[in-house]
Amino acid sequence: MTGWAWLHWIGFVVAVGYAVFLxxxxxxxxxxxxxxxxxxxxxxxxxxxxxxxxxxxxxHRTLMKDRRSxxxxxxxxxxxxxLQFGALDLLIRGLAPEHHLPLGRGYRxxxxxxxxxxxxxxxxxxxxxxxxxxxxxxxxxxxxxPAVVLLFITGLMLSLLLTESMRAIWKGExxxxxxxxxxxxxxxxxxxxxxxxxxxxxxxxWLHLLILLxxxxxxxxxxxxxxxxxxxxxxxxxxGPPGKLxxxxxxxxxxxxxxxxxxxxxxxxxxLDLYSCVECGRCTNVCPASTTGKMLSPxxxxxxxxxxxxxxxAAITSRTPWMPAFAFANSEAxxxxxxxxxxAEAGSRTGAGSGRMKAAEMVKAESDxxxxxxxxxxxxxxxxxxxxxxxxxxQCPVANEHVRMIMDMRRYLALTEGKLPSEAGRxxxxxxxxxxxxxxxxxxxxxWMSGLVDGDHAPSIEEAGEFDYLFFVGSMGSYDKxxxxxxxxxxxxxxxxxxxxxxxxxxxxxxxxxxxxxxxxYLFQELARSNIELFHQYKVKKIIxxxxxxxxxxxxxxxxFGLSPRIEVYHHTEIxxxxxxxxxIVPTQSLEERVTYHDSCYLGRYNGVYxxxxxxxxxxxxxxLVEMERSGNNSMCCGAGGGLMWLEEREGTRVxxxxxxxxxxxxxxxxxxxCPYCLTMLGDGTKALGKEDEMATYDIAELLAMSIGKSxx
Numbered sequence: 001m002t003g004w005a006w007l008h009w010i011g012f013v014v015a016v017g018y019a020v021f022l023x024x025x026x027x028x029x030x031x032x033x034x035x036x037x038x039x040x041x042x043x044x045x046x047x048x049x050x051x052x053x054x055x056x057x058x059x060h061r062t063l064m065k066d067r068r069s070x071x072x073x074x075x076x077x078x079x080x081x082x083l084q085f086g087a088l089d090l091l092i093r094g095l096a097p098e099h100h101l102p103l104g105r106g107y108r109x110x111x112x113x114x115x116x117x118x119x120x121x122x123x124x125x126x127x128x129x130x131x132x133x134x135x136x137x138x139x140x141x142x143x144x145x146p147a148v149v150l151l152f153i154t155g156l157m158l159s160l161l162l163t164e165s166m167r168a169i170w171k172g173e174x175x176x177x178x179x180x181x182x183x184x185x186x187x188x189x190x191x192x193x194x195x196x197x198x199x200x201x202x203x204x205x206w207l208h209l210l211i212l213l214x215x216x217x218x219x220x221x222x223x224x225x226x227x228x229x230x231x232x233x234x235x236x237x238x239x240g241p242p243g244k245l246x247x248x249x250x251x252x253x254x255x256x257x258x259x260x261x262x263x264x265x266x267x268x269x270x271x272l273d274l275y276s277c278v279e280c281g282r283c284t285n286v287c288p289a290s291t292t293g294k295m296l297s298p299x300x301x302x303x304x305x306x307x308x309x310x311x312x313x314a315a316i317t318s319r320t321p322w323m324p325a326f327a328f329a330n331s332e333a334x335x336x337x338x339x340x341x342x343x344a345e346a347g348s349r350t351g352a353g354s355g356r357m358k359a360a361e362m363v364k365a366e367s368d369x370x371x372x373x374x375x376x377x378x379x380x381x382x383x384x385x386x387x388x389x390x391x392x393x394x395q396c397p398v399a400n401e402h403v404r405m406i407m408d409m410r411r412y413l414a415l416t417e418g419k420l421p422s423e424a425g426r427x428x429x430x431x432x433x434x435x436x437x438x439x440x441x442x443x444x445x446x447x448w449m450s451g452l453v454d455g456d457h458a459p460s461i462e463e464a465g466e467f468d469y470l471f472f473v474g475s476m477g478s479y480d481k482x483x484x485x486x487x488x489x490x491x492x493x494x495x496x497x498x499x500x501x502x503x504x505x506x507x508x509x510x511x512x513x514x515x516x517x518x519x520x521x522y523l524f525q526e527l528a529r530s531n532i533e534l535f536h537q538y539k540v541k542k543i544i545x546x547x548x549x550x551x552x553x554x555x556x557x558x559x560x561f562g563l564s565p566r567i568e569v570y571h572h573t574e575i576x577x578x579x580x581x582x583x584x585i586v587p588t589q590s591l592e593e594r595v596t597y598h599d600s601c602y603l604g605r606y607n608g609v610y611x612x613x614x615x616x617x618x619x620x621x622x623x624x625l626v627e628m629e630r631s632g633n634n635s636m637c638c639g640a641g642g643g644l645m646w647l648e649e650r651e652g653t654r655v656x657x658x659x660x661x662x663x664x665x666x667x668x669x670x671x672x673x674x675c676p677y678c679l680t681m682l683g684d685g686t687k688a689l690g691k692e693d694e695m696a697t698y699d700i701a702e703l704l705a706m707s708i709g710k711s712x713x
Contacts, residue, residue: 008095011206012094012209015210015213019213019214019216022324023217023220025319025323026220026221026321029317030310033271033314034272034275035268036264036309036312037264037265037266037268037269037271038265038266038268039268040268040269040270045239049236049237049239052234052237053231053234057231057234060073062395062397065282065395065634068127069131069280072124072127072128075120079124082113082117083117083121083156083160086117087156087160087208088101089114090160091209093163093167094202094205094209108178109178111176111178112177112178114160115182118161121153122157125154125157128150129147129150138281139280139281139282139284139285148218148222149215149218152218155207156208156211156215159205159207159211160208161181161182161185162182162204163201163204163205166186166197166201168183169190169194170194170197170198170201171194172194221322221323223278226278229272229275229276230276230397230398233269233399233400234398236269237269238269241555241556241606242393243388243403243556243602243606244556244557245407245516247525248411248415250521257412257415258411258415259409259415259416260373260405260408260411260412261373261409261416261417262373265408265412270404273399273400274305274309276400277299277302277306278398279299280397282396282397283402284299284300284392285395286391286395287391288389288391288636288637288639289655291658292652293651293652294385295382295651296382296385301382301405301406302400302402308377373409374409381651383406383410383413384424384644385651386402386406386642387637387639387640387642388407388517388601388642389637389641390606391601391605391635391637411519411521414518414519415521415522420519423647423648424518424646424647426439428515428523431514431515432523435509435510436475437475437514438479440479442506445478445479445508446503446506448477448478448488454492456492456495457491459501460502460505461502461503461504461505461538464500467500468501468541469500469501469502469544469570470501470503470504470542470543471490471491471494471501471544471545472545472554473545474545474546475510476546476547480680482676482679483680486676489710489711490572492705493579493585493710496585497579499584509527509530511527511531511549511550511553511554512524512526512527513550513552515527516553516557525561528553528557528558529562532561535563536564540567541568542568542569542570543568544571545569545571546572546674546701548571548601548602548607548674548675551602552602554567556606572674572700572701573674573701574612576612576701576704577613577615580615580616581615586708587619587620587621587707588707588708589621589708589709591621591706591707593623593670594624594667594668594669595617595671595703596666596670596672597613597614597625597627597672597673597674598659598678599631599633599635600638600674600675600677601637601638601641602641603675604633605635610633613700616704617703620704620707626667626668627666628662628665628666630662636658636659636662638655638656638677638678639654639655640677640678640681641677645677645680654685654688656681659681659685660682660685660686660688661689663685663695664689669694669695670697670698670703671695673697674700675699679698679699683697
C-alpha cells in the first residue's frame, strides 16, 4: 500500500470516527434528557404498534393528507433507503476501487435504480425549495436553516454522480444505459484524461463523505432529529381512545405538585414528542387559535418546550448539548425559547439585557431555576387559547400530542398554583355548587320537561322501572333554552319510535368534562364518581347523550374511575342512524334544504363518528348535503371546546365567526350540527355575520323530528 493510500485510509478512519463520536455524544445527551421525564406505563400491544408504525412511516398515511408534500417526502424517504446502499457502494469503491457491492449480475440494475433515484430526489429537493421559498407556504419557516439540509441533499446527489462519472473516465468505461446520467457527464467531460479524472474522483469522493458525515452530526441537533426520533415516537404513541386524559392520583401524599410545572414532570413519551417534531407547521396551519390571531401556535409550543428541555437537560446532567460546541452552541443558544415575551425577561434577570443569553448563561439560569416552564417558556395566554380540538394532533405526521401537554400544564395552574382566568373560576364554582356552569339551582335541572307537548313524555327512573336507555340530557340540554329544543326533539323521536327510556331529572349531575378541560381534575373526579354510582345504582345498561363532550367522558374516561364496561354509551346521532336503518324511524316529510354539516371535534376526531350524522341527514327527503372545504377529520373547531365556551375571546377574531364563514362559503340554507355547544357557537356566528335570515342552525335531531312531523323548532 502506497503512502497516499495509507494517508487516505487514515483520513477516512479519523473523519468517520470523529463524526460518529460527535453523533453518539449528542444522541446520548438527548437520550438522557428524555430520561429526565417520568416513566409512563403503556400497554404493550406490540402487534398493533408495529402495524401503526408501518402505516405511518412506510405508508405515509398522515403525510399524505397534504398530497403534494406527501409525495415529495415519499420520494425522499424511499430514495434515501436506496442511496444508503449507494453510499456504502461508493465507500467501497473509494477504499478498494476494483470492488463494489456483491450483487453479481444484479449490480448493473442497482446502478440504474440509484441514478433514477438521484434524479427523483433532485426533483423533490427542487420542489421543496419552491414550496418554501417561492410559493412561500405560510406554515413553512424560511431562512438559512431549512436551506442547509436542501444543500446537504443536493451536495450528496451531485457528488455521487460526479464521483461515478470521474471513475468511468479514470477506468476508461464506455457509455452505459445502466448509468445514463453519470455516463452522460463522463461523455461531456471525457477530455480531462484518466489522471485528472482519478484526482477528481477522490476529490468528489471525499466531498461526498464529508457532506454525509456533516449531515450525520447536524441532524440530531436540528429539526431533522425527527429522522432519528420519529420512528420511536410513532411506535410508543399513546394507545387507546384519542385525546383521553390520564387520571391524576390526587391522594398521593408524596406528590410535590399536580400537573406539569417543570419540564421533567412530563412523561418520557411526551419528551420524546419534542425531539420528534418536524417543524412542518401542519399543526399551526389548522389550529383554530393560531388561525384566528391568538398567541398559541402548536408548533412553536413544541419547539419552545424542546429547546427548554435541551438547556434544562444540559444543566441537570452537566452534558454539552451541542457538538462541536464552537459550531452549534451560540447559534442554538440564541434560539432557545427566547421568542416568547416573558423569556426575554428571564434573559434580563441573568444579565443579558438584550434578552439573549449565551449557552453558559442559559445553563446557569436553568441550574438556578430562574426560568419557569409556565410564564417564561410557555405563557398562560397560550395555554388558555387551546380549544382542545386535536386538529393539530390529527395532522401531525410524527404523532405528537400537543393537547395532552397543554392539559397537563393547565392542571398545574388549576391544582397547584390555583391560577385560572376569572371566568373559568366562576364556571367551576357554579358547577361545584349547583352542578351547571351558570349557577342555576340544581332543582331546576328538569325544567325543560315543562315544554313537552302533544303527549310527549319523558319518564323518570322511578316511573320507568325497567328501561333500555338512559337519556342523559346534560347541562346544555337542561338549562340552555336553545338546546332544550334538541332535548325535546329527542324525546319526541324516542316516543315516536317506541323506545324504552328514562331520564334522571333533577338527580342528573354534570358530566365533569368542562371541569377536566379547565384543569380542575379534583372536581372532575368527584363528579365522575358520583355519576358512576348513580348509573350503577339504577342498573343503567345503555346511555344516550346529545353532548359529544359527555359522550367522550362517559365512553373513554369514566372507565378509569369504575364505570362498568357493560354499560354502552351512544351519541344521539349514532342511535338515530341505527333506528333509521332498523326502520324504527321513517322520515317522510321533505325539508327541501341545502344543508352543510359541521363535525364536532369531540364526536369526530376524538371518537371517529363521521358517518352517522350524515346517514341521518341523507335519509331526510329533500335534504341536499353539501360539505364545507374543512370537514370530516379536518373540520375546524367551533371555538367552544376545552372549556372555552365559558371564556371570553380577547385576541384576534372569534373562532365561531371564522367557522361560520367557512359554512357560508358553500351557500347552505341550514348549518347542521350534532352538539349543543357547536349549535350555540354557530348560531352566534350567523348573527355576527348578519346571516341568521339566510342560514338557519339546527341540530340533526331537530331536522329529523321535522321530517317525521314532530318538530319542536
